[in-house]
Amino acid sequence: MPRWVDCKHCKGQGWLYPSTKEWCRTCNNDSAKKVVCDRCRGKGWEMIVESVMCCDCNGDGRRQVEEARQRR
Numbered sequence: 001m002p003r004w005v006d007c008k009h010c011k012g013q014g015w016l017y018p019s020t021k022e023w024c025r026t027c028n029n030d031s032a033k034k035v036v037c038d039r040c041r042g043k044g045w046e047m048i049v050e051s052v053m054c055c056d057c058n059g060d061g062r063r064q065v066e067e068a069r070q071r072r
Helices: 061-071
Strands: 003-006 013-016 033-036 043-046
Antiparallel strands (some): 003 013
């Protein structure tokens, strides 16, 4: 079960999910990794494996990747 913790990344508070670091969900984002966005050069979560973009530039990348895999 998730538990409420102080996030070591942003110093805010949030739910710690099993098998993750002591990060809140916003910082942990379901174990995605923090990257510098290739498109806007801002920092954000890498949501898909095909490109390194933050979630703002990438949009709903996970769904798009799943759809692409199904089309192959």
